[in-house]
Amino acid sequence: MFIRRTQTRTTESGQYFSFRLVDTYRVADRVRQRTLLNLGNTFTIAHEHWPLLTQRIKHIILGQHETLIPYPPDVEREAQNIAASLLRKYTRSDLCLSPGKAKTKTQQVSSATDNNAQTQAVDDGRDVHAVDLNSLELMNS
Secondary structure (H helix, E strand, C coil): CEEEEEEEEEECCEEEEEEEEEEEEEECCEEEEEEEEEEECCCCCCHHHHHHHHHHHHHHHCCCCCCCCCCCHHHHHHHHHHHHHHHHHCCHHHHHCCCCCCEEEEEEECCCCCCCEEEEEEECCCCEEEEEHHHHHHHHC
């Protein structure tokens, strides 16, 4: 994940730029990129803080809200805003996996202890992971 400055147009009065949050992923033997979010032309974080910002966004998306190293307040605030926008736009699995690889299914599973246990299986092309959604609700409360 990185931030890209893109020239949007050129006029007599000057050039106009936009900033985008871009993700890189691999499909077979090719590297592909996708724009996750258009950050607009009023993006104000200094260029030297872009790596910190993208690192913090990744941590928030992965659920690591507490950090050992404090981030600059403007970077933290912008990372929280961008991560919230990303999570509104995409599911968490779509952000963590390559496009086309995230196949999410929700199904009812019967077990000896709970006939209504709900699991979510995510196939990322390498392995299938099952998460018990009922236990996640208990952990988050």
